[in-house]
Amino acid sequence: MRYRQIHLDFHNTAAVGAIAAAWDPARFQGQLKAGHVDSVTLFSKCCHGWHYHPTTTGAMHPGLSFDLLGEQIRACKAIGVATPCYLGAGLDDRLAMLHPEWERRLNDGRNPWHHTADQPGFHEMCLNTPYLDVLCAQIGEAVRNYDIDGLFLDIVSPRPCWCNTCVREVLAAGGDPRDLATMQAKGRATYLRYAERSVSAAHAAKPGLPVFHNAGNVRRGDRALVSYNSRHLELESLPTGGWGYDHFAVSAGYARTLGMPFLGMTGRFHGNWGEFGGYKHPNALRLECARMLALGAHCSVGDQLHPSAEMDAATYAIIGAAYAEVQAIEPWCSEAVNRSDVAILSLEGVTPGQADPAGEMNDNASDTGAARMLLEGHITFDLIDPESDFISYRVLVLPDAVRPDAILARRLRDFVAQGGRILATGLSGRNAGDDAFALDFACTDAGPGAFDPEYLVPAEPLGPWGTPRFLVRAAGRILEAKSGEVLAWRDEPMFNRDIRHYVSHQHAPPRGIHASAAMVHGPAGITCAHPLCRLYAEHGVQALRDLFLRALRRLLPVPLLRVSLPSNGLATVTRQEAKQRDLVHLVWAPTIKRGTGVEVVEDLVPLHAVSVELRRHNAPSRVTLVPSGDDLPFSHADGVTRFTVPRMVCAQRIAITD
Template identity: 40%
Template sequence: MRFRQIHLDFHTSEHIPGIGSRFDAETFGQAFKDAHVDSVTIFSKCHHGHSYHPTEVGRMHPHLDFDLTRAQLDALHAKDIKAPIYLTATWDELAAREHPEWRTVLPGNILGEHRHGPDAEVGWAYLDFSSPYVDYLCAQTEEVMRRYPDCDGIFMDISFQLPSISEWAKKRMEEAGLDWTDEADREKHTAAMVEEYFTKVRDAVRKHDPKMPLFFNSGHMRRGMRKHYADFYTHLELESLPTAHWGYEHFPLSARYADPLGVPFLGMTGKFHTLWGEVGGYKKPEALVYECGAMIAQGARCSIGDHLHPTGQIDGSTMGIIGAAYEWVEAREEWCVDSTNRAEIALMSVEAASARSLSGIPGKTVAADEGAVRVLLESKFLFDVVDLESDLSGYRLVILPDAVEVGEALKAKIDAFVAGGGRVLLTGKSGIGADGNVFDTGATWQGTSANKGGDYALPVEGLRASFVNDPLFMYGPAEKLALDGGESLGAVYEPYFDRSPRRYSGHVNAPSKPEPEAHVLGAAKGAFTQFAFPIFSLYQRVGAVAMLEMAEKLIERALGAPRLIETGLPRAGRATLRRQESRDVLHLLCANPTLRGHLRGNPVQPIQELIPLNDVAVTVAADGPVAGVRLVPEGQALEFEDAGEGRVRFTVPRVHGHQMVEIARG
């Protein structure tokens, strides 16, 4: 899989004339070559439903008079640039207009439609996988395979489905013995239709080329679906435009789950100021360099989203921005290929551990997962995100954040992990069943606090935030833990009362009572540490610095040993350590996205500039003799010293957005 890819959107209305009128094959191919691009995903069919080539199945764009798909593919291949081909699934405006009976019908007999933002007046129509539309889509896919057998992959977009009560869906449900008036049955049917869609499209591709790369995009790759990915995908493309509604935590969370699966994957950002299709919107080159740096630091290859002008003319500003980023990436690829993450912590994903379904639009945010990843990144811990099938044996600590239900299989896995010397951190309701604690954590569960507005926490001194020595309001209720043979992690203080129309005090919350409750903030016993609050979800929602410091110290205590790396990076910094055959490569990153607007219901947080950091101190667990330390790709050797206990210490003279350091093993 290529390292420097472009996803070249081309959603072009039938009301726009002159499609491809300024396309020039040599100019097109050379522009991408000059921008250090090695793969470009081009279009067969867009969301408007138009094909960009002659077709016997669909309809070519009414203002296109030549095979634009073939012209682009040949132009790119002439420059040794790969060209996967794009089709869209759930959204197809032409099919929706000409076959309204194929549309998704939501409960209440509402036609399903996707609109970007609360003020949008129009949006994409949803089509129903229960209808003959899927056969139409498969015929289009087979046509692409016949016309372009030399293409380099199939990218199938918008691969999700809303529950439908169309006549087709009703008929299919009744045939399956399901009740279309029952929500659970509608969900079950929808998941079955999505599975059928994946199977039919995969078979349509494999019929013509068993080895053709194939990817189904859904805007967020659900965690915990590894068998599904193995059955239908050749690789993963993690769509995550940080300045749109994904944010800057979504990609590292997704990447840290994808990487241990062993499936080739890439990160996908955009050149746009915010969202897809923003023709005339531009991201600063420095921001794109940082985002590409974040991808390679997490073991991903890179993809940048762009949108071709209807005339087929290349946008010079865009190529300049992308070219700067990809020239930078190209110089660093040698230290990125075939690398593995050095992780000391396994974060059990709440999304992956929960009941999963292919029904509906994948949600991009799971508070416990995102909050935990934010804490781990800001604290510079090295981690992977794992699911119920993951091998835990290589980790030192497993974190079950806030809401992980522990069934028999997971309990057996955790028990074996602990027997092998591993340690476990449970927060919030994780590890609490109907009968109380699943593990012996040194505490007994006595229910959840009735204070929905929130309780207060006063940790023992070693777990407190550096600037808080009094009860900290936590914005959520505590689990009531009675100490039972374990070591207390601190005290819980309740408010005088929950604010309500009957009892009201203050602007936000009632003050804490002067004396602590009998139940404790948490307990530690043996390998287990249990914390009474869902601290990761709370931090994701509230963003309190005191919570971050408390969470970091809690993880450090649960880990029970020095972390693999220590750095002088600020909180905005990120660090990963990846292993190649004869060396480790340390990635240090730092940028400050700044809130600068609010658009389509989402905050706009661009990176405006990269502020260099000087003389960043680093200590790394070397895992063997060290032959040398140097900056790469610059080649500058760094002085280093033995820090004891198998650790090496050095200073990185400058980090400007992203810096790699090679630690060669002796």
């Protein structure tokens, strides 16, 4: 798979008039070269429903007079640029106007993309209507007629629909359209039929063609959905487009365990898709691409082409700065596998669909909080689901509410028996059916505490804070330690705040007692009375994060990697077995808030003397900076290789050769 891709959005309503009036293959090629681009996703049909080539299955844009897709593909192939193809699958304005009975409907009758029917916005289609036949014919036509290297089918996922067809079929089957679960099951069946038929339509025309169905997020734990992506995954994650700067680490942490290459997809926009005239700072894109490579991804940057088909020089200057750096280190990334000694057993993966029925944005706060704490502790980790192999990890984190069924409980106990350890927060580790522990933490659960919020008291002084009573904005479980070591205690407020008794502006002060254990270390690992992962995602209390990380380090005394980066720096390790070398990625740039809720990157501040400790069986033969090849002095003792990076700006990779 190519490393330096462009997703060239090209959605045009008829009102824009002429299409591709400024088309010039030489200028098109020139901008691709300026951007160091090696693959560009081009449009067969946009979300307005118009085609960009002659068609017998739809309608060519009324402002287009020639085969633009064919011309674009020829221009790309001539300079060695790959050409996957976009087809708007979930949205089609043109057909919605011709066949309103094919539109998807919410239970209030609206099309999901419209607050009111007089507002502008795309029209989503129901894939349980004859629209699916049309779509599959369009897919077959594009794949048959054009030399495309992949198919990107956009804005499709299992979604409930209350259109007349879906409601009629549910009623005919004896179901109740008022029941959300019934309609979600119907939506899932619709999606699976769509996935099967769309892939078949593509492969009938070109067997083995990579097909990707984009939903904005790869839902953890739903492998049936993942399996319809035939060759690779694309992880849409525009940090300033609503996903945030930490979504991609979570999304990539799961994707790389699925055995398929994957793309990280960001955008050149200041904000989100469709933003003509919106540009992020070039340093932001450098950071985003460096993070993608560190997290095991290939890179894709979203752009939107002007209706004239004139490529935007400012865009390709920004992209070129980032992609030149990607190009320089590709040889160290190709076929590399990320190494992690911790895995988050994803709550979303254990309970697929519960937290986020549409699955379109990662919003599982417990998974997000666990990932943030590990990222900030520079712990290398993956996210896994119950089908994953546990054996390559040393510690599993069970965030907040991972209640194993009998099969998963047995696998977790086997993991512990083989030397692995568990770090469980909140209710995690209890049986699915009751509150008894499925794992031996040398303590019992006596039910929920009566106070919310309450306090947590570490048994040992914690970092700069010592041993105060830390506020925890959740009720804890009452843990009764048996033989386990108590690492922290619960303290209770004098009372819950209500009309009968309240004090000052907020909650009541602590009583100053050890009410019960809050963190216990037993044979299976460590259990925490509070949902620390969700709490960290919501409140970001560093002391609670550090308590969590201190517990983790008890279970993992010599982690794979230790670095002296700032807390929002990213550190990962990849391995190229064929080249017999490890690569340490160090990435850091400060993100700052600008505007209302806009997080941007602007300044790249140098870091000096970044220390690195990498756990390895054997001493390396060389440690070198990449791509310069400059040797770094190193030492190796007790299974750890140590070296110092003298200076880095944004990103530095270091090769450690066997």
